[in-house]
Amino acid sequence: MAEYSAFSLLANALKGNKDWKPAWRKPDPKASYDVIIIGGGGHGLATAYYLAKEHGITNVAVLEKGWLGSGNVGRNTTAVRSNYLLPANTRFYEHSMKLWENLSHDLNYNVMFSQRGCLNLAHTPAQFDDYARRGNAMRHLGVDAELMTPAEIKRLIPALDVSDAARFPVLGGLMQRRAGTARHDAVAWGYARGADRRGVDIVENCEVTGFLRDGDRITGVTTSRGDIRAKKVAVAVAGSTGRVMQLAGVETMPIESHVLQAFVTESLKPFIDTVVTFGMGHFYMSQSDKGGLVYGGDIDGYNSYAQRGNLPVVDEVMSEMLALFPGLARVRMLRSWGGVCDMSMDGSPIITTGPLPGMYLNCGWCYGGFKATPASGWCFAWTIAKDQPHEFNAPFTLDRFHRGLVIDDKGQGANPRLH
Amino acid sequence: MLITCPYCGPRDVIEFTYQGDANRERPNPASQNLDAWNAYVYDRLNPAGDHNEFWQHSGGCRSHLKVVRNTLTHEISSVAFARGDHASTSRRKAEGKS
Numbered sequence: 001m002a003e004y005s006a007f008s009l010l011a012n013a014l015k016g017n018k019d020w021k022p023a024w025r026k027p028d029p030k031a032s033y034d035v036i037i038i039g040g041g042g043h044g045l046a047t048a049y050y051l052a053k054e055h056g057i058t059n060v061a062v063l064e065k066g067w068l069g070s071g072n073v074g075r076n077t078t079a080v081r082s083n084y085l086l087p088a089n090t091r092f093y094e095h096s097m098k099l100w101e102n103l104s105h106d107l108n109y110n111v112m113f114s115q116r117g118c119l120n121l122a123h124t125p126a127q128f129d130d131y132a133r134r135g136n137a138m139r140h141l142g143v144d145a146e147l148m149t150p151a152e153i154k155r156l157i158p159a160l161d162v163s164d165a166a167r168f169p170v171l172g173g174l175m176q177r178r179a180g181t182a183r184h185d186a187v188a189w190g191y192a193r194g195a196d197r198r199g200v201d202i203v204e205n206c207e208v209t210g211f212l213r214d215g216d217r218i219t220g221v222t223t224s225r226g227d228i229r230a231k232k233v234a235v236a237v238a239g240s241t242g243r244v245m246q247l248a249g250v251e252t253m254p255i256e257s258h259v260l261q262a263f264v265t266e267s268l269k270p271f272i273d274t275v276v277t278f279g280m281g282h283f284y285m286s287q288s289d290k291g292g293l294v295y296g297g298d299i300d301g302y303n304s305y306a307q308r309g310n311l312p313v314v315d316e317v318m319s320e321m322l323a324l325f326p327g328l329a330r331v332r333m334l335r336s337w338g339g340v341c342d343m344s345m346d347g348s349p350i351i352t353t354g355p356l357p358g359m360y361l362n363c364g365w366c367y368g369g370f371k372a373t374p375a376s377g378w379c380f381a382w383t384i385a386k387d388q389p390h391e392f393n394a395p396f397t398l399d400r401f402h403r404g405l406v407i408d409d410k411g412q413g414a415n416p417r418l419h
Numbered sequence: 420m421l422i423t424c425p426y427c428g429p430r431d432v433i434e435f436t437y438q439g440d441a442n443r444e445r446p447n448p449a450s451q452n453l454d455a456w457n458a459y460v461y462d463r464l465n466p467a468g469d470h471n472e473f474w475q476h477s478g479g480c481r482s483h484l485k486v487v488r489n490t491l492t493h494e495i496s497s498v499a500f501a502r503g504d505h506a507s508t509s510r511r512k513a514e515g516k517s
Binding site: 240242243246251252253255256257301302303304305310312345401402414415417 | 431437460464491
C-alpha cells in the first residue's frame with residue numbers, strides 16, 4: 001500500500017503531480033456484503049480499516065449520507081489525549097493513544113499527529129489535589145502524567161499570567177506530554193484510503209432510510225441507492241444515533257443529541273505549543289499548524305440536531321478565553337462551527353453487539369470522539385468480527401445503565417447536558 | 420433563541436435554564452418496578468424534530484415551563500406552564516392581549 005514515499009513525492013512532483021491515483025474509489029453499492037458500516041466518519045472508516053487489516057474481512061461497505069469528512073470528523077478541535085481517571089476509560093483511551101503514535105506509519109498517510117502535550121490548569125487547592133489523584137491513577141496504569149508548578153507552566157506558556165494578580169490564579173496543572181493533536185481530515189482520508197486499498201467499498205451520498213429484517217434479525221438496509229443486504233450491520237453515526245436507531249424500531253436510547261460549538265481565530269505567529277484546558281470553566285485551546293487558535297467550551301446544553309449553535313455559548317467561550325488570556329481580546333475569530341454530539345447518560349461511549357440480532361452499535365462519544373477514533377474502530381472491528389467485545393471495550397455495553405455499572409468519569413450521572 | 424414566557428413575554432434564552440426531556444414519566448415513588456425507574460432515569464426519545472422539554476425562567480419569574488421546540492431548527496411552537504392546572508400557553512395569552 002506504500003504509495004507515499006520520498007521517492008514517489010519527488011517522481012510525481014517532476015511529472016506535475018498528474019499521476020496520483022484517487023485516495024479511494026467511488027464504487028456503486030453491491031447487492032450484498034459481509035458487513036455494512038453505517039456512517040463514513042472517523043469511527044466508521046477506522047472500523048472498516050481494522051476489519052480488513054486485523055480480521056481479513058474485506059467484503060465490507062461503508063455507507064455515508066454525505067461526503068467523507070462532512071460530519072463530526074471534520075467538526076472537532078483535533079485534540080488527542082488519554083488523561084482519564086477510571087480504569088475502563090484509561091485502558092481504552094491509552095490503547096487509542098498507542099495506535100495514534102504509529103498511525104501515520106501504519107496508514108502510510110501523514111495524519112500530522114503532534115505530541116505537543118495537554119495541560120489541565122488547576123485554580124483551587126481541591127482541583128490540584130484532584131489532578132494529583134488523576135495523575136496517580138493514570139501512572140498506575142502506565143500512562144504518562146506529571147504535575148506542573150506555576151513556574152514550569154509559565155516557561156511552557158509564556159502568554160499565561162500565573163501571578164496572584166490573574167483573574168483566576170493558576171496553582172498548578174496536570175500535564176500529559178504524549179497527548180496532542182492530529183489533522184482531523186487526514187485521519188478520515190488516511191483510514192478511507194487504507195480501507196479502500198484493502199477492498200472495502202466506501203459509498204458516499206448513500207443515506208440509510210431503513211433496515212431490512214428477517215423476524216427480529218437485521219439483514220440489511222434500505223438506502224437512497226437501493227436495498228443492500230448484509231450478514232452484519234454496524235451503526236457508527238455519532239450524533240445521528242437517535243434517528244438511525246428509530247429507523248430500526250429502537251425508540252429510546254440512553255442518549256441525547258446536543259450541539260457543541262468550536263472556533264478558530266485568524267492565523268497568528270506561534271503563540272502556544274501545547275493544548276491547554278481552563279479549570280475554572282470549560283475551555284480548551286491549541287494552535288493549529290496553520291497558526292489559528294482552535295478552541296471550544298461546553299455544549300449548548302439542550303437537545304439539538306442543528307449542527308449550529310446559539311450565541312450565549314459563543315459569549316461564554318469568549319469570556320473564558322479572555323479570563324485566561326486577556327491579550328487575545330483583539331484577535332479576530334475567523335470561523336465557528338457546530339457538531340452534533342451523542343451525549344450518553346454517564347459520559348462514556350457504547351461499543352457493543354446488538355441491541356438487535358445482526359446489529360452492532362458504536363455511539364455515545366459525547367464530545368470526546370476524535371481522540372478515540374483508532375481504538376473505537378479497532379475495538380468495534382474486533383466486536384463485529386468475533387461477535388464479542390475485546391477486553392478494552394467489554395465495559396462499554398448498552399445495558400450497563402440498567403445493570404448499575406455506569407462509567408461516570410465526571411460523576412454527573414444521568415444528566416447528559418452536564419457532561 | 421427567544422422563549423416566550425407566559426408571564427414575562429419573549430426573552431432571550433440566557434434567562435432560562437434547560438431542565439431536560441419532558442416526555443419521561445416519573446414512576447410512583449413507592450414503585451419497585453426497576454424497569455420503569457431505569458427507563459425514567461436513562462432512556463430518552465431524542466427526536467429530530469419537535470421535542471417536549473422543561474425550561475425554567477430562572478433569570479425572570481422563575482416559572483417552570485413546558486416547551487415544544489424543534490431540535491433541527493430551534494423553532495419554538497408552544498410554551499406552557501409545566502404544571503397542568505396552569506395550562507395557558509403563551510400563544511393564547513398573546514392572542515388575548517391583541
